[in-house]
Amino acid sequence: MRKIIYGLLWAVCGMDVAPAQAQQTFRVMEYNVENLFDCRHDSLKQDTEFLPGSVRNWTFNRFQDKLEKIGKVILAAGKEQVPDLVGLCEVENEFCVKSLTHHSPLREAGYRYVMTDSPDERGIDVALLYQPTSFRLLTSQKIRIPSDSLGMRPTRDVLYVSGRVVSGDTLDVFVCHLPSRVGGAEKTDPYRLWVARRVRQAADSVMAERQDPRLIIMGDFNDYPDGKSLQEGLRVSVLGEKPEPGALYNLMENQPDGTYRYKSEWGVLDQMVVNGGLLQPDARTRTSKEKAAILRFPFLLEEDNVYGGDTPFRTYKGMKYHGGYSDHLPVLLELTVEE
Secondary structure (H helix, E strand, O other), rough: HHHHHHHHHHHHHHHOOOOOEEEEEEEEEEEEEEOOOHHHHHHOOHHHOOOOOHHHHHHHHHHHHHHHHHHHHHHHHOOOOOOEEEEEEOOOOHHHHHHHHOOOOOHHHHEEEEEEEOOOOHHHHHHEEEOOOOOOOEEEEEOOOOHOOOOOOOOOOOEEEEEOOOOOOOEEEEEEEEEOOOOHHHHHHHHHHHHHHHHHHHHHHHHOOOOOOEEEEEOOOOOOOOOHEEEEEEOOOOOOOOOOOOOOEOOOOOOOOEEEEEEEEEOOOOOEEEEEHHHOOOOEOOOOHHEEEEEOHHHHHEOOOOOEEEEOOOOOOEEEOOOOOOOOOOOEEEEEOOO
């Protein structure tokens, strides 16, 4: 009789206990890799400085060394697993991305990729590496920026990609590399503002179509979190206790460190912007501000002999080959995804 009673109690109690949801960490990385050029001349682009015998004396061995270094950074960012998504800025063409995924430490990682083919005069583009087992590609699109309307030089396309994650949610991703600050930040502000407004329009269109949107905008904005491209272009909101699903929030705001150092000052030029739908604590696909970080691996840094402190260990110092990784540090965002 006692065994029967215990069995009934166990059955009743077990009915009240819901099975725990399996969770996994989904990692999203962004990295400006500082001029990943091949060694071949493209007659339609201004790439002559990255050729053998040029002012930079860019060689195949240096190209291969840079692939090895970028692969090392991406693997280090993954911890126990490689990042599920990797947004790359400053890659010249598909040959560079294919070489990175097939002939670097990433060769066994199984990455696939999509990228732009922009009218940028130097020929640099953006790309997205993705893990097909955790991100099922649905569509990709290159968003052309009508640069002539502002009288600016042709600039990089914005890459839009959507995919399905294991929770069943659709994740919409934009990879951006906004116009540079060459010529002065104030003079070039209108160019970045123009591109950021175009990205916001595209993001609004996506969020209007989705019943429950999950959206990430990442890349090198060549602008700081308080800059016009973020504040007026993307119209990011201040993150409070109750994020609005249709609002955009910059998770790199108020970061203690920077991604780029100009002279003695660190600043955040690489941004991770998400919509409020990703910040809901009960969502099956979610994240939080605490899950965004700048990756400061010791091998990515070196001592600054001029201004003191540390600085990115870059590939070039001016036109002189330095043999480092990049002039930017990568950023990482972790999402929780319930299966």
